[in-house]
Amino acid sequence: xxxxxxxxxxxxxxxxxxxxxxxxxxxxxxxxxxxxxxxxxxxxxxxxxxxxxxxxxxxxxxxxxxxxxxxxxxxxxxxxxxxxxxxxxxxxxxx
Amino acid sequence: xxxxxxxxxxxxxxxxxxxxxxxxxxxxxxxxxxxxxxxxxxxxxxxxxxxxxxxxxxxxxxxxxxxxxxxxxxxxxxxxxxxxxxxxxxxxxxxxxxxxxxxxxxxxxxxxxxxxxxxxxxxxxxxxxxxxxxxxxxxxxxxxxxxxxxxxxxxxxxxxxxxxxxxxxxxxxxxxxxxxxxxxxxxxxxxxxxxxxxxxxxxxxxxxxxxxxxxxxxxxxxxxxxxxxxxxxxxx
Numbered sequence: 301x302x303x304x305x306x307x308x309x310x311x312x313x314x315x316x317x318x319x320x321x322x323x324x325x326x327x328x329x330x331x332x333x334x335x336x337x338x339x340x341x342x343x344x345x346x347x348x349x350x351x352x353x354x355x356x357x358x359x360x361x362x363x364x365x366x367x368x369x370x371x372x373x374x375x376x377x378x379x380x381x382x383x384x385x386x387x388x389x390x391x392x393x394x395x
Numbered sequence: 396x397x398x399x400x401x402x403x404x405x406x407x408x409x410x411x412x413x414x415x416x417x418x419x420x421x422x423x424x425x426x427x428x429x430x431x432x433x434x435x436x437x438x439x440x441x442x443x444x445x446x447x448x449x450x451x452x453x454x455x456x457x458x459x460x461x462x463x464x465x466x467x468x469x470x471x472x473x474x475x476x477x478x479x480x481x482x483x484x485x486x487x488x489x490x491x492x493x494x495x496x497x498x499x500x501x502x503x504x505x506x507x508x509x510x511x512x513x514x515x516x517x518x519x520x521x522x523x524x525x526x527x528x529x530x531x532x533x534x535x536x537x538x539x540x541x542x543x544x545x546x547x548x549x550x551x552x553x554x555x556x557x558x559x560x561x562x563x564x565x566x567x568x569x570x571x572x573x574x575x576x577x578x579x580x581x582x583x584x585x586x587x588x589x590x591x592x593x594x595x596x597x598x599x600x601x602x603x604x605x606x607x608x609x610x611x612x613x614x615x616x617x618x619x620x621x622x623x624x625x626x627x628x629x630x631x
Contacts, residue, residue, distance in 0.1 A: 303425070305495045306488075315485040322477050322621075326470070329626040337630070341622035349615045356488045356611045364426050367433050374437035378444045382451060389452045 304361035314355045321348050413599045425601060432605040436612050443616055446571065450564050450623065457557035459545030462628035464553075464561035467532060467541060469523055473625040476519050477617065483512035484614045487607045490590075494600035499593050502603070506587040509610070513580045520573050527562070534559035534566070546628050565624055572620060575613045582606045 325344040333340060354360040359367060411421065418424035454461045490505035531538045541558040545551040586606055589595065595603050 303495065305492060308489070308492070311485060311488050311492065315481065318481045318484075319478065322474065322481065325622055325626065326474055329622070329629040330631075332630040337628065341626055342619075345619050345622050348618045352484060352611050352615055352618070356484055357608055362429075363422075364430065366430055370430070370433050370437060374440045378440055381441075381444055381448055385448050385452060386455070390455060 304358065306355065306358075306361075310355065314351050317351060318348055411598075421598070428601045428605060429608075432608050436608065439612060443568075443571070446564065446568050447619070447623075450568065453557075453560050453564065454623075454627070457554070457560065458628075459548065459551060460554050460557035461561045462546045463541060463543055464532075464558050464565070465625060465627035466543075466546060466629065467530070468565075468625050469526065470625055470629070472519050472523050473621060476516050477621050479512050479516045479519070480614050480617050483509050483516070484611055486512065487610045491600065491604050491607045494590075494595040494603050495597055497597045499590065499596065502590040502595055503587060506583055506590055510580060510583050510587065513576055513583065517573060517576055517580070520569065524566075532562055534563040568620055568624065572613065572616055575609075575616070579606070579610050579613055582609070 321344050325341055328340045328344070329337065331337075353371070359371065362368065414421050414424060418427065486505045486508040490502050490509065493499075493501040493505060527533060531540055533539060539555065539559055539562075541553045541555065541562075543553055545553065583606065586603055590603070
C-alpha cells in the first residue's frame with residue numbers, strides 16, 4: 301500500500317507529549333515570566349499544533365509537496381494579517 | 396459485504412469500483428481528496444484568523460481588563476476540556492489507523508469513544524457558559540458586571556466596557572469553536588453508522604480520513620484558544 305501507517309506506539313507517544321505540554325502550559329502561567337508569559341504560552345501551543353499536524357494529520361508522511369505548500373501559504377498569509385494589523389493598531393500610541 | 400463489480404468492457408482502469416473514471420490511479424484520487432480538504436481547512440484558518448486578529452488588537456489595548464476577564468474563567472474546567480479534546484484527537488487517529496489495517500470493528504469502537512469525548516467537551520463547555528450567565532458576565536447584558544481590579548493593581552478597577560469586549564471575543568471564539576464541534580459530532584455519527592456497516596476498509600477510508608483532518612483542525616484551534624483565553628496573566 302502506498303500510504304504510511306503509523307504505529308500505535310507513535311500515536312500514544314504523541315498523545316502523551318500533548319498531555320505533558322498541556323500541564324506545562326498551565327504550570328508556566330502560574331510563574332511570573334514578565335513579557336515571556338505569552339511567548340512561552342504561544343511557543344507551547346505551537347509545538348502542540350505542529351505535533352498534531354505532522355503526526356495525527358499525517359503531513360510528515362504526505363507524498364504531495366502541494367499539501368505542505370498549501371499549509372505554509374496559509375500560515376504566511378495569516379501572519380501578514382496579524383503583522384500588518386499590529387503595524388497600525390500597535391503603533392497608534394507612539395508619538 | 397461488497398459485491399464484486401460487474402466485468403466491464405471499457406478496460407482495466409474501470410475494474411476498481413472505488414476509482415472514479417476521471418482519476419488515473421487510486422493514489423491520485425486520494426491525493427486530490429486530501430488536497431481539497433486542506434484547501435477547505437486553510438479557509439477555516441482565515442475564518443478563525445480574523446477573530447484571533449481582533450483578539451490580538453484588543454488584548455494589546457486593554458491588557459489589564461483582559462487579564463481580569465481571563466481570571467474569572469474556570470481554569471480547572473478549561474484544562475479538563477483541553478485534555479478531553481486531545482484524547483478525542485487520539486481516538487480519531489486510531490480510528491483512521493484501524494481502517495488502514497482493516498480492523499473494521501475497532502473503527503466503530505474508536506469512533507464511539509470520539510463521540511463520547513466530543514459530547515463531554517460540549518457538556519463541560521455548556522456548564523461554563525451557564526456559570527457565565529449566572530455571574531452576569533454576558534456582554535451587552537444590562538446587569539453585566541465583572542468584579543475586582545486589574546491583576547496586581549488593586550487601585551485600578553476593571554473597566555466594564557473593556558471587559559465586555561473580552562467576553563464578546565470569548566463567546567464568539569469559543570462559540571464558533573463549539574459550533575465546529577457540533578458539526579464534527581454530526582459528521583462522526585454518520586461515519587460511525589457507515590463504519591458499522593463495514594464501508595471503510597484499507598482501500599477506501601477517505602471520508603474517515605478527511606473528517607479526521609477536520610476534527611484535528613478543531614483541536615488545534617482549541618490548543619490556541621485555551622492559553623489565549625484562560626491563561627492571561629494568571630501568576631500572582
